[in-house]
Amino acid sequence: MIGVLGAGAFGTALAVALARDGRQVMLWGRNEGTMAEMARSRETARLPGVTLPEGIEITADLARAASAETLLLAVPMQTLSAVLGSIESPLEGRKLVACCKGIDLATGEGPSHVIAHAKPGTLPAILTGPSFAADIARGLPTALTLACEDAEAGLVLQHVLSTKTLRLYRSTDVTGAEVGGALKNVMAIACGACIGAGFGDSARAALMTRGFAEMTRLAVHLGAKPETVTGLSGLGDLALTCTSELSRNYRYGLALGRAEGFDPSVTVEGAATARAVAALAEREALAMPVSGVVAALTEGKVTISEALDELLSRPLKEE
Numbered sequence: 001m002i003g004v005l006g007a008g009a010f011g012t013a014l015a016v017a018l019a020r021d022g023r024q025v026m027l028w029g030r031n032e033g034t035m036a037e038m039a040r041s042r043e044t045a046r047l048p049g050v051t052l053p054e055g056i057e058i059t060a061d062l063a064r065a066a067s068a069e070t071l072l073l074a075v076p077m078q079t080l081s082a083v084l085g086s087i088e089s090p091l092e093g094r095k096l097v098a099c100c101k102g103i104d105l106a107t108g109e110g111p112s113h114v115i116a117h118a119k120p121g122t123l124p125a126i127l128t129g130p131s132f133a134a135d136i137a138r139g140l141p142t143a144l145t146l147a148c149e150d151a152e153a154g155l156v157l158q159h160v161l162s163t164k165t166l167r168l169y170r171s172t173d174v175t176g177a178e179v180g181g182a183l184k185n186v187m188a189i190a191c192g193a194c195i196g197a198g199f200g201d202s203a204r205a206a207l208m209t210r211g212f213a214e215m216t217r218l219a220v221h222l223g224a225k226p227e228t229v230t231g232l233s234g235l236g237d238l239a240l241t242c243t244s245e246l247s248r249n250y251r252y253g254l255a256l257g258r259a260e261g262f263d264p265s266v267t268v269e270g271a272a273t274a275r276a277v278a279a280l281a282e283r284e285a286l287a288m289p290v291s292g293v294v295a296a297l298t299e300g301k302v303t304i305s306e307a308l309d310e311l312l313s314r315p316l317k318e319e
């Protein structure tokens with residue numbers, strides 16, 4: 001049995017893909033009324049046009065869902081610690097797969113460390129890479145990285161979570177996979193803002209490239225392998241998210257660039273993560289200029305033209 005905690009777009013899409021491939025899945029969401037309605041209609045507004053297979057048990061009972069052998073944690077990054085804290089069972093020896101992207105603002109930690117601190121003795125892993133929930137739910141081909149420090153547990157998870165259309169590549173470099181997933185959202189906000197403000201495609205390509213350099217710098221500083229950053233979890237997801245209007249982070253950036261409002265209820269992981277990265281960069285004395293500018297922009301501390309000036313006025317250097 002696979003338990004998916006978080007019945008938003010991504011958690012539900014993963015539950016749909018796994019159930020369609022014959023897995024038994026329990027999908028948990030915190031709102032009893034919403035979950036009862038999902039169970040009745042076998043639909044969700046988060047994934048229009050998608051029918052939830054009968055193989056998904058829909059529940060608002062956290063203890064029940066958390067009793068599953070493998071748990072996928074598909075809640076927003078800044079809520080991960082609280083959700084884990086509300087599970088009474090210690091979950092010792094169980095595989096806990098983070099399906100969220102970002103860095104915890106309170107601690108500066110990625111999802112696997114948040115899991116390890118909240119639930120010691122578990123086997124933390126991360127599932128990350130280029131994939132829109134809508135694509136996964138429609139059964140379109142998707143390739144992701146499954147990273148777990150415990151190679152044996154990673155191998156088991158790779159087989160348990162791969163389907164005919166969802167192809168998982170295995171890695172033991174959890175830090176590299178997490179940094180890629182977290183930073184690509186920050187860069188997507190930057191790229192959206194760039195296009196929204198009318199700075200053009202050449203400027204976006206420059207931001208993606210310099211953003212990738214920042215991603216690599218932080219990952220390697222934290223002990224990751226550079227080749228992980230060139231994989232699906234890094235370059236792959238950066239390419240998707242910085243160029244598609246299906247991305248919420250990119251769309252949020254577009255709105256910032258156009259000086260338009262944006263629905264605050266939409267999950268935009270890159271805003272809090274930019275602030276977490278800026279704090280981390282300062283603590284570790286790392287140059288992370290694009291992340292710093294995105295943090296300032298999303299906090300309303302600079303305008304879009306001040307943000308551009310800041311990046312263009314940096315000292316000239318070797319690439």
Ligand SMILES: NC(=O)C1=CN([C@@H]2O[C@H](COP(=O)(O)OP(=O)(O)OC[C@H]3O[C@@H](n4cnc5c(N)ncnc54)[C@H](O)[C@@H]3O)[C@@H](O)[C@H]2O)C=CC1
Nearest residue numbers: 007008009010011030074075076077079100101132133267
């Ligand atoms: N939507 C997508 O295409 C993809 C999303 N992700 C990641 O998945 C994670 C979740 O995002 P989505 O499902 O897209 O967001 P979403 O906004 O569709 O859903 C978030 C869900 O979390 C629930 N939630 C919020 N706060 C909670 C709390 N304190 N306790 C319990 N539940 C809570 C909400 O009720 C909602 O059901 C994010 O980290 C995102 O980066 C990763 C890959 C693709």
Ligand SMILES: O=C(CO)COP(=O)(O)O
Nearest residue numbers: 129130131132247248249
């Ligand atoms: O992570 C994603 C694609 O890989 C989804 O991106 P957004 O959260 O920006 O919509």
